[in-house]
Amino acid sequence: xxxxxxxxLGLIGGSIxxxxxxxxxxxxxxxxxxxxxxxxxxxxxRGAVDxxxxxxxxxxxxxxxxxxxxxxxxxxxxxxxxxxxxSRGCIVTDTGGxxxxxxxxxxxxxxxxxxxxxGNPMAGKDMAGIDKASPDLFRNARYALIPGKGAxxxxxxxxxxxxxxxKATPFFVxxxxxxxxxxxxxxxxxxLAEALVSATSKSPAWREIxxxxxxxxxxxxxxxxxxxxxxxxxxxxxxxxxVHWANEAIRELVRLRDLVNGAGNEAGAEALGxxxxxxxxxxxxxxxxxxxxxxxSDDAGPRTQMxxxxxxxxxxxxxxxxxxxxxxxxxxxxxxxxxxRQRRFRKT
Amino acid sequence: xxxxxxxxLGLIGGSIxxxxxxxxxxxxxxxxxxxxxxxxxxxxxRGAVDxxxxxxxxxxxxxxxxxxxxxxxxxxxxxxxxxxxxSRGCIVTDTGGxxxxxxxxxxxxxxxxxxxxxGNPMAGKDMAGIDKASPDLFRNARYALIPGKGAxxxxxxxxxxxxxxxKATPFFVxxxxxxxxxxxxxxxxxxLAEALVSATSKSPAWREIxxxxxxxxxxxxxxxxxxxxxxxxxxxxxxxxxVHWANEAIRELVRLRDLVNGAGNEAGAEALGxxxxxxxxxxxxxxxxxxxxxxxSDDAGPRTQMxxxxxxxxxxxxxxxxxxxxxxxxxxxxxxxxxxRQRRFRKT
Numbered sequence: 001x002x003x004x005x006x007x008x009l010g011l012i013g014g015s016i017x018x019x020x021x022x023x024x025x026x027x028x029x030x031x032x033x034x035x036x037x038x039x040x041x042x043x044x045x046r047g048a049v050d051x052x053x054x055x056x057x058x059x060x061x062x063x064x065x066x067x068x069x070x071x072x073x074x075x076x077x078x079x080x081x082x083x084x085x086x087s088r089g090c091i092v093t094d095t096g097g098x099x100x101x102x103x104x105x106x107x108x109x110x111x112x113x114x115x116x117x118x119g120n121p122m123a124g125k126d127m128a129g130i131d132k133a134s135p136d137l138f139r140n141a142r143y144a145l146i147p148g149k150g151a152x153x154x155x156x157x158x159x160x161x162x163x164x165x166x167k168a169t170p171f172f173v174x175x176x177x178x179x180x181x182x183x184x185x186x187x188x189x190x191x192l193a194e195a196l197v198s199a200t201s202k203s204p205a206w207r208e209i210x211x212x213x214x215x216x217x218x219x220x221x222x223x224x225x226x227x228x229x230x231x232x233x234x235x236x237x238x239x240x241x242x243v244h245w246a247n248e249a250i251r252e253l254v255r256l257r258d259l260v261n262g263a264g265n266e267a268g269a270e271a272l273g274x275x276x277x278x279x280x281x282x283x284x285x286x287x288x289x290x291x292x293x294x295x296x297s298d299d300a301g302p303r304t305q306m307x308x309x310x311x312x313x314x315x316x317x318x319x320x321x322x323x324x325x326x327x328x329x330x331x332x333x334x335x336x337x338x339x340x341r342q343r344r345f346r347k348t
Numbered sequence: 349x350x351x352x353x354x355x356x357l358g359l360i361g362g363s364i365x366x367x368x369x370x371x372x373x374x375x376x377x378x379x380x381x382x383x384x385x386x387x388x389x390x391x392x393x394r395g396a397v398d399x400x401x402x403x404x405x406x407x408x409x410x411x412x413x414x415x416x417x418x419x420x421x422x423x424x425x426x427x428x429x430x431x432x433x434x435s436r437g438c439i440v441t442d443t444g445g446x447x448x449x450x451x452x453x454x455x456x457x458x459x460x461x462x463x464x465x466x467g468n469p470m471a472g473k474d475m476a477g478i479d480k481a482s483p484d485l486f487r488n489a490r491y492a493l494i495p496g497k498g499a500x501x502x503x504x505x506x507x508x509x510x511x512x513x514x515k516a517t518p519f520f521v522x523x524x525x526x527x528x529x530x531x532x533x534x535x536x537x538x539x540l541a542e543a544l545v546s547a548t549s550k551s552p553a554w555r556e557i558x559x560x561x562x563x564x565x566x567x568x569x570x571x572x573x574x575x576x577x578x579x580x581x582x583x584x585x586x587x588x589x590x591v592h593w594a595n596e597a598i599r600e601l602v603r604l605r606d607l608v609n610g611a612g613n614e615a616g617a618e619a620l621g622x623x624x625x626x627x628x629x630x631x632x633x634x635x636x637x638x639x640x641x642x643x644x645s646d647d648a649g650p651r652t653q654m655x656x657x658x659x660x661x662x663x664x665x666x667x668x669x670x671x672x673x674x675x676x677x678x679x680x681x682x683x684x685x686x687x688x689r690q691r692r693f694r695k696t
Contacts, residue, residue, distance in 0.1 A: 141562060142560070173560075177556070178560075181556065181557045184548045184557050186560070186561075186562075188548070189568035189569075190564070191608070192568055193568055194627040195540070196537060196597060197634075198623070199536070200596075201631075202596075208529065209533060210637070210643070212490070212492070212532075214638075216534055218635070219567040219571070220571060225628060225632060226564075228624035232611075232624055235611060236611050239608055239609065245548075246605035247605065249543050251547070252546045253543040253597065253598050256542055257590075257591055257595065257598065260590050260591055260594065263584050264587060269584055272580060273576065273580045275546070276542060276579050276583075279542040279549075282545050283549075283569050283572040286569075290562070295558070
């Protein structure tokens with residue numbers, strides 16, 4: 001009987017458990033541990049674990065794989081605590097949103113003969129907790145893996161197999177690179193969502209304003225509704241990179257504000273329109289790649305599949321949409337240019 | 349036979365047409381007009397209009413209601429153009445995202461005997477165009493209405509009935525208030541999404557970074573993927589309010605950056621945690637109201653329905669979640685406080 005222990009049975013831990021149990025492997029036992037007993041009970045009810053235990057040693061002893069799915073700062077405590085409980089040959093992994101600190105802690109605390117493979121599933125939801133867990137949370141998601149120093153190939157392969165079992169796509173990345181990249185695409189979006197919510201909800205007119213907020217506000221603010229403790233831990237363990245990206249965003253926001261402010265004349269309107277079209281294009285290109293899962297020269301992971309004809313078609317259509325759009329903008333500019341010329345003629 | 353004309357058959361115009369046609373009223377004819385013939389043809393195919401015409405007079409002549417569903421700046425041209433075509437007694441409405449400029453244009457251009465009721469459906473999608481239109485786009489959405497000067501009660505009631513037929517909830521608002529409020533909850537989110545995309549995609553490492561972007565980046569940037577021309581028009585016609593809210597967001601972002609920067613010690617971490625928890629709470633409260641459609645003292649619209657027991661339960665549960673969360677944060681603070689005390693003891 002193989003044993004996998006999941007420590008922390010929230011959205012991520014619970015979803016991993018549900019995906020593992022969904023494999024219906026009669027030789028696999030999934031044991032869960034959560035600091036809150038009620039969460040453990042729910043995890044059993046939701047089919048995320050075969051059993052939930054209330055003592056940490058009972059969870060990790062004899063486990064081939066231990067998955068730590070707590071907020072980042074709690075991973076440190078957990079690594080310290082389980083160091084004396086795990087068997088030689090055990091593989092420990094985590095799901096923390098930052099990786100440099102975690103890799104350091106694992107190296108510091110875990111004994112020899114125990115491998116650590118850091119992990120970060122690139123998936124989430126606006127709401128935390130076992131109630132929101134789903135066996136499909138990781139389907140088609142990319143899943144970052146960072147083998148600890150001296151982790152044997154077999155241990156790495158075991159975690160790759162685990163991740164593929166969640167229907168996610170594993171890829172390897174350096175911890176420093178990971179943290180600096182997620183600061184841009186995971187942590188900066190959190191700050192922007194927070195800034196939106198705090199700027200608007202602080203207004204004395206928020207009671208009236210809030211009634212006008214709809215789907216656009218909902219999606220832009222979605223990360224402000226994600227677990228604040230998880231977000232806090234990520235910011236704390238990635239301060240330098242988060243501050244860097246916050247500064248980049250502030251600079252862009254100032255630039256956009258100035259463009260809006262100057263859009264009262266034709267040249268200003270065109271400058272703002274060009275900026276909006278550029279972001280639109282960049283977002284469309286990214287989104288097409290994201291939806292198809294095809295980032296062409298993605299040589300960091302084991303994914304070597306060719307894009308399907310459908311995906312190529314999607315690429316083509318985005319290109320057409322972009323051209324059409326620019327054409328439309330160009331036509332407007334040209335019309336304005338003609339009008340400007342006519343006005344000039346009238347003046348002379 | 350009643351006739352409704354829809355000018356502009358994109359996402360909004362197309363969806364209105366599909367919802368109207370879905371009512372299967374044998375006495376109603378929906379006629380569409382779009383500058384692009386291909387869009388008109390698609391609208392017919394998608395069942396958004398009974399017929400698409402290529403001459404504007406053919407669309408609006410004899411129509412009881414004319415709906416202008418173009419980007420804001422095009423509404424001006426349309427009002428000017430149709431002024432000589434519409435019959436006495438006709439009611440004109442629009443779906444533009446800003447309302448002050450539109451109300452001024454309607455007053456300036458439309459002849460006596462023709463009523464104008466400005467409108468703004470609080471619904472949208474990340475992608476524009478007739479292909480994305482849906483008869484359910486407005487279901488449960490709030491729909492702002494602003495009667496023009498001297499619009500008779502019967503005309504207002506006709507548009508209220510139209511909006512209710514789209515399954516949306518009409519409410520009345522002043523044009524100035526409307527524009528200042530949507531600047532906060534519709535236009536500021538656009539700027540934040542644009543800032544996110546431009547800050548990240550400008551990075552020399554974007555090729556690598558972009559592969560790490562997932563659902564959080566997707567939702568925060570969703571508005572950067574919405575129609576840039578529509579967004580441009582909204583910014584141009586609402587500059588002052590958009591600049592005001594951009595400044596508020598910049599201030600919040602600077603504050604958050606400084607909090608992250610200072611989160612390297614316990615007091616700093618707690619300050620950041622408190623800020624994240626506050627935004628989380630504000631977002632949860634808003635989101636619960638938004639999902640239930642119950643903004644309690646919403647006395648501006650005709651919606652007087654009491655919240656259902658399910659909605660009240662949702663309110664209660666959010667409260668419980670917030671309390672639980674704060675409790676958890678408080679416990680952590682307390683634990684840290686104890687540790688700090690212990691450390692202090694050891695030192696003496």
